[in-house]
Every structure is written in structure tokens, then in C-alpha cells.
Amino acid sequence: MRKGAETRERILEIAEASVLAKGFGATSIEEVIAEAGITKSGFFYHFKDKNELARALMLRYVEENDRIFDDVFHRGRQLSDDPLQSFLITLKLLAELMGDLPNGHPGCLIATFTYQERLFDRTVRDIAADAVRSWNGRFRDALNEIAAVYPVRKGMDLDDVAIMFSCVVDGGIIMSRGLGDPRVLERQILAFRSFVKMLFAPAASDIMLPSAPAAIAAE
Amino acid sequence: MRKGAETRERILEIAEASVLAKGFGATSIEEVIAEAGITKSGFFYHFKDKNELARALMLRYVEENDRIFDDVFHRGRQLSDDPLQSFLITLKLLAELMGDLPNGHPGCLIATFTYQERLFDRTVRDIAADAVRSWNGRFRDALNEIAAVYPVRKGMDLDDVAIMFSCVVDGGIIMSRGLGDPRVLERQILAFRSFVKMLFAPAASDIMLPSAPAAIAAE
DNA sequence: TGAAAACCATACCGCCGGTACAGTAAATTT
């Protein structure tokens, strides 16, 4: 029972790396089992077919990201009572998290899967869509809290701003990989953070010296 | 000679749709030739192997996008002499272009390819990286032109802002597909446009504040 | 009209996803 979970985890780890490097369709089960040191029968003991592997990969990915967001939003709230400041701290933590990865972000499973949707059944796609909606919801909630205290620049829909975070991260991962520069992602998240600051900071604060509560978030 | 180019184009069209829906590895040559109404020999007459198909797809994609950017930047410059206004017009045109696609954006080949990099040789990856760099360069140039006329918000690197457009588009495509809502992409581009507006348009009220002259004088 | 271009037909190889089924070592329960 214990050992089974370990093997299963190892399979998922290897498969995820392969999927992010070659795509799901080009990820061969034979390569995965060779690297995991098991036989084909062993693989099919854990996953009845490739689609179940896909579902398990997606579930694992979503759960881990949920944990990360839980942690980083929690720490943001701990470090400031002000909703804007704590959100800016959260964004900073996220940027650091992405920037500290030694070989750059390994890639977003949701992104690969949406570019290979025809390979998966509806359950896998629904898991991904629900996860994205829930993550966007977190950001929209945080923005709403801020908007209850600070004035928002006109002409900006907070729903769009919330979704923009996901866009910047997924796009940033692609740019980092495509350009071969892992730092692009971190810089993009910080650029988005500056965007949020602008959104809620009436331009006067740009001119004034940073006040005490703003000092943490300001750097 | 003429007919050969037509067949080749048809193959590329079908293959691109398949790659964007299932990934390159899962795109079967047999399916492509079945849909194109040719035989396997016919396919290998045009492309000596699958990697050459990949290279041709990438080249075609890059060239078409170059044309689109040429057009949309040109029209932006035609409609205003002011660098900020013409860039905002360009962004608006791009948003409309993406929004008017009946079934949403078909997908970015560069995005799929970076998520399947192990499948391609260096030449394909270099074509993609060079294209991205050149597109980012266009945006950086446009931003530099604006910055020569308008003051820029402190703390923002224009290189990052330029790259952010690509991130927002690629991320927006993923979100549109993942959420099943084609309008997300257009809205994201317009959100980025608002971001650019903020970046260069300090609120009029700032300047009237008593401490403002110091900041202006300092710069 | 003749050569080059643009294919078609057929046969074949090896890899891979997936199935089926029989057997076994280790862990867990009883």
C-alpha cells in the first residue's frame, strides 16, 4: 500500500516531465517505465490507460498549485492588514517562487493540455477549467477587497485584471522557455504587480515619499 | 509546379489545425493525408520527414504573423502622428482582429512548439525564438518612441512591457480555450492597452498637487 | 514534344499503445 503510492508518484513525476518536454501524445509509456524501473504490466496496474494517467497528472498538478496559492495568499495576509499591501506581497512572493526555480519554471500542465485538448476526455478538461476558474476567483476576490478600500482606475474590469495574472504567468512561462531566459517569468509577474499598483494608486502617491505601511510592499 | 504549391499549402493547413488540437507528436501523417486526399508517397514528396513539416509549419506561421504586425502597425501610424495614439490604435486593431475570429483564436504555434521542444531540432527552435524576439522588438521600439515624448511611470522596464504583450496574447489564447470563452483574448489585449495608457498618462490631478513640482523638477 | 514536377501503389520494418493472462514476492490483515 505504501510502496504502491511511491511507485505511482514516481510514474507521475517522470510522466509530467516528459509531457512538459514533448507533449502528451509523444510521451511514450515505454520510456516512462524504463526510467521508473518497472514493467509495462506495473504501469497498467496503476493506470488502466493513458487517459487515466492524464487525469491523474492533471489532478496532481491542480492540487499542488492549490497548495501553493493557499500558502502564498495566507502569508500575504499575515504580513499586512491592508488588502492592497497583502496582495502586493503575495505577488512578490509568487514572483520570487518562480524566479528561484533553478532551471526555470518546469511548465504549466494546463497550458499543454489546452493545446492538446482532443487527446483527453471531458473529465480532464473540466478539471482544468474548474481549477483555472477557482484560481481566477482567488485573484478577483483579492482585487475586490482592495477595491472596497481604494479607488480603482476607470475603464478597468477587475475580472479581466484577475484573469490577466494567469495569462501573464502562462505567457511568461512560454516566453521564458522560448527565449531560453528563465528570468522573464519573474519579471513579468513583477510587471503585473506594478500594473496592480498603478491601478489602485492615485498618481499622487508616486510623487509622495513612501509611507510606512507601503514600505514592505514597495520593496 | 503551381499545383505542387497548392497541395503543399493544403497539407500545411490541415497539419497546423491538427497540431493545435492534438499536439505535434499526436498529429498522424496518415490522418493528414487522408484529409488532404493524397497518399503517403505524396506527403513525403513535399516533406522528407516530420521534422521538415514542423519547420515548414513554423516558417509559415512566423511569416503570416509578420504580415499581420506589418499591417496593423502601419495602419496605426497612418491614423495618428502621435506615437502613443498610434500604438493604442494598433493595440485596438489587434484586439478586434483576435475578437472577430468566429471560433476564437486557432492557437499559437510557438506556444505549442515550446511545450514540445524535445520533438524538434535546433533550427525550428531558433526560427521560433528569433520571431518572438523580433515581435518583442517591434513593441519595444513603439514604446521607446512613446517614451521619447511622454514621461514613463517609474519602476517599469519598457522591455518587460513589450514582452508582456506576447505573454498576454499567448496566455489569453490558453485562457480562452481552457475556459471555452473566445472573448477572453480580446478583453485581455484591451486590458493590456489600458495598462499602456496608464503607463504614459499620469492623472491630471497629480500635477496640481503641491508636491508635484519637486518631482517634475527632479526629472 | 520532352523533360521535369507531382504525384500513386505496394511492400516492408520497427516501435508503441494497449490487452490478456498467468505467476510471484512482499506487505497487511486476521
Next chain:
DNA sequence: AAATTTACTGTACCGGCGGTATGGTTTTCA
């Protein structure tokens, strides 16, 4: 300690696909 479940191994097989090879055949254009 015995029984049972878990977690696999081993073997054999099928069909599909990428890719190669080779030898035609039709179409296009100079």
C-alpha cells in the same frame, strides 16, 4: 502463522503509425 490483498513481473500478442524503398504514372510547363 496463515490467509489475503497489494504490487507488481513475464510473456505473448494485436493493430496503427512513422518512415524507407522502389518503381511506376500523370500532369505541367518550357
